[in-house]
Amino acid sequence: MKVEDMNNVLYIDLTKKGIRTESRRDLFDKYLGGSGVGIKLLEEECPPGIDPLGASNPIILAVGPLTALYPSASKTVAMFKSPLTGNLGESHCGGRSAMAIKLAGYGAIVITGSSDLPLYLAIEGDEVKFRDASSVWNMDAVTVGRVLREVEPGAGVRTIIRTGTAGPKMVRYACAVSETYRHFGRLGLGAVMGSKKLKALVITADKSVEIAKQKRKEYKRAYDVIQNIVVKTDAMEKYHDLGTPGKIYNLNKLGGMACKNLESARAPEEIAREFSGEQIAERYLSRRISCAHCPVGCVHLAALRELYEPGYYFKTVTVPYDNETIYSLGFMLGMQKAEDYLLLNDRVDFVGMDAISTGVILAWATEAYAKGLITKQHTDGLEFNWGDVQVYLEAINKIVEMPNEFYQNLAKGVEHASSVYGGQDYALAFGGNEMPEYHTGLACYMNNLTGARHSHLDSAGYDLDQKLMGKDFTIEGVVSALLKEEQWRQIPSSLVVCFFARKVFTPEIVIQALDAIGLEGWTTEKLEDLGREIHRAKMNFKFREGYDLAKLRIPKRIFEVPTPHGYLKEADLRKAIDIYGEMIGV
Amino acid sequence: MAKKLAVLDVNKCIGCMECMFACSRRVGRVGFDKSAIKVRSAGGIERGFVIVVCRACENPPCAKVCPTEALRARKEGGGVILNENKCIGCGFCVQACILGAIFWDSERDKPVVCKYCGDCVDYCVHDVIGLVDVKGEV
Numbered sequence A: 001m002k003v004e005d006m007n008n009v010l011y012i013d014l015t016k017k018g019i020r021t022e023s024r025r026d027l028f029d030k031y032l033g034g035s036g037v038g039i040k041l042l043e044e045e046c047p048p049g050i051d052p053l054g055a056s057n058p059i060i061l062a063v064g065p066l067t068a069l070y071p072s073a074s075k076t077v078a079m080f081k082s083p084l085t086g087n088l089g090e091s092h093c094g095g096r097s098a099m100a101i102k103l104a105g106y107g108a109i110v111i112t113g114s115s116d117l118p119l120y121l122a123i124e125g126d127e128v129k130f131r132d133a134s135s136v137w138n139m140d141a142v143t144v145g146r147v148l149r150e151v152e153p154g155a156g157v158r159t160i161i162r163t164g165t166a167g168p169k170m171v172r173y174a175c176a177v178s179e180t181y182r183h184f185g186r187l188g189l190g191a192v193m194g195s196k197k198l199k200a201l202v203i204t205a206d207k208s209v210e211i212a213k214q215k216r217k218e219y220k221r222a223y224d225v226i227q228n229i230v231v232k233t234d235a236m237e238k239y240h241d242l243g244t245p246g247k248i249y250n251l252n253k254l255g256g257m258a259c260k261n262l263e264s265a266r267a268p269e270e271i272a273r274e275f276s277g278e279q280i281a282e283r284y285l286s287r288r289i290s291c292a293h294c295p296v297g298c299v300h301l302a303a304l305r306e307l308y309e310p311g312y313y314f315k316t317v318t319v320p321y322d323n324e325t326i327y328s329l330g331f332m333l334g335m336q337k338a339e340d341y342l343l344l345n346d347r348v349d350f351v352g353m354d355a356i357s358t359g360v361i362l363a364w365a366t367e368a369y370a371k372g373l374i375t376k377q378h379t380d381g382l383e384f385n386w387g388d389v390q391v392y393l394e395a396i397n398k399i400v401e402m403p404n405e406f407y408q409n410l411a412k413g414v415e416h417a418s419s420v421y422g423g424q425d426y427a428l429a430f431g432g433n434e435m436p437e438y439h440t441g442l443a444c445y446m447n448n449l450t451g452a453r454h455s456h457l458d459s460a461g462y463d464l465d466q467k468l469m470g471k472d473f474t475i476e477g478v479v480s481a482l483l484k485e486e487q488w489r490q491i492p493s494s495l496v497v498c499f500f501a502r503k504v505f506t507p508e509i510v511i512q513a514l515d516a517i518g519l520e521g522w523t524t525e526k527l528e529d530l531g532r533e534i535h536r537a538k539m540n541f542k543f544r545e546g547y548d549l550a551k552l553r554i555p556k557r558i559f560e561v562p563t564p565h566g567y568l569k570e571a572d573l574r575k576a577i578d579i580y581g582e583m584i585g586v
Numbered sequence B: 001m002a003k004k005l006a007v008l009d010v011n012k013c014i015g016c017m018e019c020m021f022a023c024s025r026r027v028g029r030v031g032f033d034k035s036a037i038k039v040r041s042a043g044g045i046e047r048g049f050v051i052v053v054c055r056a057c058e059n060p061p062c063a064k065v066c067p068t069e070a071l072r073a074r075k076e077g078g079g080v081i082l083n084e085n086k087c088i089g090c091g092f093c094v095q096a097c098i099l100g101a102i103f104w105d106s107e108r109d110k111p112v113v114c115k116y117c118g119d120c121v122d123y124c125v126h127d128v129i130g131l132v133d134v135k136g137e138v
Helices: A003-007 A025-031 A034-045 A097-103 A141-151 A189-195 A213-232 A234-241 A244-254 A269-274 A277-284 A323-331 A338-351 A355-370 A389-401 A405-410 A414-421 A442-450 A461-467 A475-489 A507-516 A524-544 A570-584 B018-025 B061-065 B092-096
Strands: A008-013 A018-023 A059-062 A076-081 A088-093 A108-112 A119-124 A127-132 A158-162 A176-178 A182-184 A198-204 A285-289 A299-309 A313-321 B003-007 B037-041 B049-053 B071-073 B080-082 B103-105 B110-112 B129-133
Touching: A003 A008, A003 A025, A025 A034, A025 A524, A034 A059, A034 A076, A034 A088, A034 A108, A034 A524, A059 A189, A076 A097, A076 A189, A088 A176, A088 A189, A088 A524, A097 A158, A097 A198, A141 A158, A141 A198, A141 A338, A176 A189, A189 A198, A213 A234, A213 A507, A213 B018, A234 A244, A244 A269, A244 A277, A244 A323, A277 A285, A277 A299, A277 A313, A277 A338, A299 A338, A313 A338, A323 A338, A323 A355, A338 A355, A338 A389, A355 A389, A355 A414, A389 A405, A405 A414, A442 A461, A442 A475, A442 A570, A461 A475, A475 A524, A475 A570, A507 A524, B003 B049, B018 B037, B061 B071, B061 B092
Parallel strands: A008 A108, A119 A198
Antiparallel strands: A008 A018, A059 A076, A059 A108, A076 A088, A088 A182, A119 A127, A158 A176, A158 A198, A176 A182, A285 A299, A299 A313, B003 B129, B037 B049, B071 B080, B103 B110
16 A cells, blocks of 8 residues: 555444445645544544443544654554543554554544444454454453454454453443553543443554655655664663653652652652562563564563462463553552552453553542541442552452442542542542642643643643752743643644654654655644644533533642642642633633 | 574564564565564563564475475575566465465565565664574585
């Protein structure tokens, strides 16, 4: 296929079991791919005000012009209406997903409707097979992967995107898992798949893109420039050696690590050491792997040997560990041992739920239990207590199984659960999404509140907070810097390149890379304009679905614990939100 | 001395597939259908990877079964050379290679086999594969 074939969008209707492919050059020429094309397809396919768990909610998977063609262009963007926040659902995933979609011949896949019986989709050649998934419907994310690996062709050059047990039960923060260890984690794509009776997608990369003869030299030159920067920047060292947990110890030392539902922002020294990237790597690291076409290899897998029954019955589980999950399932739940955190992470991955949301919800439940807002009657006999791994393991199962109303409420997220049982002051969700790791200052919370996805990677407020340590700054300055960052980040997420390699993809490099594959005419100014336009389109979708800056709930807890910048003031944060509103003109 | 491709340390492989992409890039392609090297998991990524590529056998079975001498053992002593003009696309070579290192170009109906050019090696930043001297008989 040719470079321009990436403009093909595959439309799959689960209700009618029908497909069509349409060239959407109109969208890809203007919006590149990924987030840019994704939000436009979402505007087209998602009617206002629909039930996110109804048949009308589309799932859009989009890759971009650089996908598969350049190193570290390894991410797929999923767009949908989030069943957790009720507005924009956007989640990014690596693994082999992006490479497989592109080399299956598509720039995007749009899945609409809802099936009458459980099925999975096998996308291979020019065919889409609708296969009965009744026998794997309630399987965990690991086992279903194994079954599909064996039954479908394409070993080594395919992606298997699936839900675990939480997706079919429509836990609002159920994720979709790809290649066992990567996730469309946040905002509930797994629940949307569950609502459509869609268990999995198997997509095989059985085509190749032909670079035009006259462009081959230029393409190779542009490729080599990027390759050389990727392997020589600090990204290699930072993300390959210890992976994302490399910064755990220092963040805690700085006092920016939320612990025990933000009872404090600094764990004791021995805990920080226990959960540091260095300690976990030395004791448990078993393998480092990468997403397709990325030389960095940031994915860190731990091997955990556990005795599960007396009489020498051991098993060894492999757990992908990351900075954010160490925070949510380790620090937030008051874990004492890294091993216990790994057990929780393994269970969360097994059922297929977002690890950040799960940790924050259980942390809220633990505090609410201690304060008597919820009792053993609610918890179905479990006694929530910081660091009690067995109780948390059971609680994760109960969230999926939903034996009573309490767990049904937990399965809807902490915003919802706290609206039922109280304890909103310490229900750590922003815009309905459970909070990411950082308690670093004004910028990180502005990021959580106003970021289009309420994800720490929207505008990297945590990073700005740390850069501003010891410096004078104004609220206006912070808001303006965050907005500018988030607007620009729409470009890497439309190309689509991994945010870990974002520093490699400067406007100059991006223009060169696009030029070399025949996508000419881009300038820095055009890219920046497009970034603003995509960001605005995403925000408009949020506003359309009820997101309101004036009504943002801010849990009081964040003002009660000092950040590295001292105590944060609610008035300052409210002022920052107002300034943000003025800046984007709402 | 002639070179051959060798897997130096498979334990360092992170499965990035850059070698596979480098191989198809030689013919202006991005993808795997023209690639003479393949990396796949050894039964689940947690168990590591398997690198499938021509190991430049001294007495190559693929050449032995080729009915038209399109695939010849290299004179340098290890590995094969493919003369596509002579190839009739019978696929015997694929069956004869128990390593699975002869791939198939279904567009042209011809085998794809490593030429020991080392392009893939240039993109393996984790030193998993390398070019080494052929040490067989000359």
